[in-house]
Amino acid sequence: MTIAFESTFSSLPESLFSPVHPSAVRQPALIRLNDALAAELGLDAQWLGSAEGLAALSGNAVPDASTPIALAYAGHQFGNFVPRLGDGRAILLGEVVDRNGNRRDIQLKGAGRTPYSRRGDGRAALGPVLREYIVSEAMAALGVPTTRALAAVATGDRVQRETGLPGAVLTRVAASHIRVGTFQYAAVQGDVAALRRLADYVIARHYPDAAAADNPYLALLDHVVRAQARLIAHWMALGFIHGVMNTDNMAISGETIDYGPCAFLDAYDPAKVFSSIDEMGRYAFGNQPRIAVWNLARLAEALLPLIDETPDAAITKAEEVLRGFAPLFEETHLQRLRAKLGLSTPMPEDAGLIEDLLRTMHEGQADFTLTFRALSQLPSDETAPTDLADLFSDPDRLTAWYVRYRDRLRQEPASPEERARAMTATNPRVIPRNHRIEAVIRAAVEDGDYAPFHALVTVLATPYADQPAHDAYAAPPAPDEAVLRTFCGT
Ligand code: AMP
Ligand code: MG
Numbered sequence: 001m002t003i004a005f006e007s008t009f010s011s012l013p014e015s016l017f018s019p020v021h022p023s024a025v026r027q028p029a030l031i032r033l034n035d036a037l038a039a040e041l042g043l044d045a046q047w048l049g050s051a052e053g054l055a056a057l058s059g060n061a062v063p064d065a066s067t068p069i070a071l072a073y074a075g076h077q078f079g080n081f082v083p084r085l086g087d088g089r090a091i092l093l094g095e096v097v098d099r100n101g102n103r104r105d106i107q108l109k110g111a112g113r114t115p116y117s118r119r120g121d122g123r124a125a126l127g128p129v130l131r132e133y134i135v136s137e138a139m140a141a142l143g144v145p146t147t148r149a150l151a152a153v154a155t156g157d158r159v160q161r162e163t164g165l166p167g168a169v170l171t172r173v174a175a176s177h178i179r180v181g182t183f184q185y186a187a188v189q190g191d192v193a194a195l196r197r198l199a200d201y202v203i204a205r206h207y208p209d210a211a212a213a214d215n216p217y218l219a220l221l222d223h224v225v226r227a228q229a230r231l232i233a234h235w236m237a238l239g240f241i242h243g244v245m246n247t248d249n250m251a252i253s254g255e256t257i258d259y260g261p262c263a264f265l266d267a268y269d270p271a272k273v274f275s276s277i278d279e280m281g282r283y284a285f286g287n288q289p290r291i292a293v294w295n296l297a298r299l300a301e302a303l304l305p306l307i308d309e310t311p312d313a314a315i316t317k318a319e320e321v322l323r324g325f326a327p328l329f330e331e332t333h334l335q336r337l338r339a340k341l342g343l344s345t346p347m348p349e350d351a352g353l354i355e356d357l358l359r360t361m362h363e364g365q366a367d368f369t370l371t372f373r374a375l376s377q378l379p380s381d382e383t384a385p386t387d388l389a390d391l392f393s394d395p396d397r398l399t400a401w402y403v404r405y406r407d408r409l410r411q412e413p414a415s416p417e418e419r420a421r422a423m424t425a426t427n428p429r430v431i432p433r434n435h436r437i438e439a440v441i442r443a444a445v446e447d448g449d450y451a452p453f454h455a456l457v458t459v460l461a462t463p464y465a466d467q468p469a470h471d472a473y474a475a476p477p478a479p480d481e482a483v484l485r486t487f488c489g490t
Contacts, residue, residue, distance in 0.1 A: 003043060003056070005065040005094030008103070009176075012201055013194040016186060017069040022059025022091050023112025023122065025167070027156025030054055031450055032133065032457065034150050037173065041098045041106075041150070048151065057171050058153045059091065059111035066093045070114035074188055075181035075248025076298055078282055083188050085181060085248050086116025089124060092177060103205060105177050106150065109170040123159040127441040129168035130453055132259040134440065136172075138432045138460040139256055144234050145227075146256040147174040166445060175255050178202055180299045181248030187302035199306055206253050215317070217306035222321045225296050227254025229328040232292045236285075237336035238431070239265035239368040243275040243486065245283050245291045247298050261486035264431045266476045268361040268368040274434070274486040293325045339426045340372045341405070342419040344412060353401075353408060360401050364392030367476045369431050375405075376423035428463035430473045432456070434483035 009017065030049060038045040047053045055061035062068055070087035077085075091111045095103050109132075110124025133149040140146050155167040178198075186195040203210045203220050213219035231254050235242065241263050242249070242256070249258035261275035270286030278284075283291060300307075300318035308314035337354045338346065361371055374388040384402040389395035412419065440456050443449040459473045477483070 002063045002065060003094075003106070004096060005063060005106070006096070007067050007069070007094045008205075009071070009092070009095070009201075010067060010069060012197055013191070015072065015189055015191065015194055016182070016198060017071050018115045020068050020070045020091055020114045022062065022068060022108060024060050025058050025155035025157050025169070028054050028058035028060060029154045029156065030057070031152040031154055031168070032454065034137070034148070037148050037150050039099075041096055041104060041173065043096070054153065056093075057108070057151045058155060058169050059108050063093065068093055070116055071177055071182065072116065072185050073179050073181035073248050074185040075179070075246050076184075076295070077246045077248070078278075081184075084116070084185070086185075087114055087177075088117040088120050089114070089122040090172070090177075102175070105174045107172045107174065107177060109172050110155075110167065111169055121159060123157070123167050124170060125159050125161055125165040126154065126168040126445055127165065128260070129170045130441055130444055131437055132170055132172075134437055134453070134456060134460065135259045135262055135432050136256070137457060138463065139240070141461050141463050142238060142428055142431075144238065144240070144256060145231055145254050147172050147251075149173070174251065174257065175253035176205060176251070177257070178252045179248050179257070180250045180252065180295050180302075181246075182252070183299055183302040184247060187305070192305050195302070196306055199303065202252055215307065217303050218317050218321060221296075221300055221303055221307070221318060222324065224252055224254070224299060225321055225325050226328055228292050228296060229325050230254070230332050231256065232289050233329050233332035233336055235288060236333055237340060238428070239268070239285070241265065241272060241274060241283070241285045242288065243278065243283055245288065245295065247295045250292070250295050263434050263483070263486050265368045266433065266482065267365040268358065268371070270362065274483070276485045276487050289326075289329050293322060296325060297322055340423065341375065342412070342414070342423045343408070344414055344422070347408070347411060349408065353404060356401055357405075360392070360397050364394050364397060366391040366398075369428060370474070370476065372423075372427035373429050373474075376420055376427045424466070425464055429466060430459055430463050430470050432460055433473075433477065434486065435477040435481040436473060438483055
């Protein structure tokens with residue numbers, strides 16, 4: 001038994017990647033294997049859980065069909081261009097074609113040094129591995145395009161960060177690991193032929209209908225702009241903050257990638273920042289759409305030589321495509337928030353109603369997730385139920401808004417039961433809350449206790465369900481539990 005790896009990325013110019021070999025770890029131990037994802041990928045979960053499988057998932061053995069590589073990329077980190085980043089602690093084992101015919105990358109994160117490691121050790125600490133496993137799988141269950149976690153393995157080695165920490169390897173699955181920064185890297189090399197090969201590869205792999213467009217490279221940009229507009233609208237409808245939206249952390253496929261100091265909002269606040277390294281609030285919750293456009297403009301710049309031979313003409317064309325982001329984002333975001341409020345027939349007053357709710361939530365420090373969930377479960381009477389009002393520091397303001405909302409609902413064709421059902425399927429009960437994640441990591445790192453991790457992953461697999469077992473996980477942090485800062489941990 002092994003894995004039927006292919007490596008189409010290796011057919012691209014050699015400047016775009018480096019052959020590498022994972023470095024062995026001392027004592028690999030499986031923490032968790034994602035059986036459902038293994039099945040989706042057509043992999044044998046039993047084999048993956050065997051000693052041979054564990055050797056592959058820890059980097060101690062390379063499966064026969066794999067030719068491991070590390071990908072080169074550049075990127076703007078907090079606005080500053082770094083011409084050479086690349087997979088410094090990630091190794092691409094190869095691609096598999098899943099049960100639905102989709103090509104997916106399988107990558108080991110934390111499997112040792114590569115030519116792109118700079119001063120890093122190529123390793124991952126246990127905490128960030130568990131965090132990425134929890135949040136990426138939660139995002140998938142919430143319905144958000146995302147990379148996935150196939151497995152987490154403890155290495156038995158220590159990694160040195162601010163203190164010594166247990167090491168781990170995450171097996172990450174992605175539609176591909178090609179980023180905005182991959183194009184920036186190809187562009188900054190000044191090799192237009194290589195850039196074109198990369199663009200053609202991405203079109204064939206992710207956006208095949210762009211090939212038939214008058215200008216395939218402009219169509220490629222348009223596809224990525226649209227995928228990102230939809231993705232960010234989805235994040236914003238769930239209260240997700242990525243935390244490090246550098247151009248090297250934005251996937252061309254439109255999947256959420258690189259879960260570092262990411263977090264979900266508890267109380268609604270558009271200016272919310274969790275990441276300890278985001279001192280200027282560049283990646284604040286409400287800033288995410290603006291940053292996405294900024295990143296996409298960097299992609300557009302990289303593509304300019306392919307879009308038109310005449311630079312000015314290329315810029316004009318690219319700018320027009322970039323201008324498509326804002327209206328699509330606004331429309332998608334409004335649609336998602338309408339759905340969260342159970343408004344199935346668009347009315348002109350909806351945008352204002354939504355805006356006023358968000359303002360009331362902000363002023364009343366109401367929990368983002370619980371407010372929408374409480375609204376989903378309203379009895380069909382006229383007063384706001386206490387479990388909703390209790391979420392607001394000033395319940396009277398909520399009551400005033402609620403009267404308008406009830407009036408608006410009278411224009412809806414759906415019965416209250418139908419509406420509640422639809423809203424419950426859109427407004428999750430449980431999200432991966434920071435204080436829960438921190439508690440899970442603490443138990444694993446300090447006591448070697450993975451039970452809280454498994455319990456959290458299990459609950460987050462059905463985020464829209466109403467199960468009594470979810471009660472504690474649904475609750476926001478008590479004041480002394482609130483997490484104020486999140487860390488990359490790299
Ligand atoms: P990130 O902040 O995770 O997006 O990573 C930014 C860059 O730093 C990427 O090029 C990573 O590959 C690299 N990097 C992060 N952590 C490590 C590490 N422990 N060893 C080597 N490179 C790393
Ligand atoms: Mg990254």
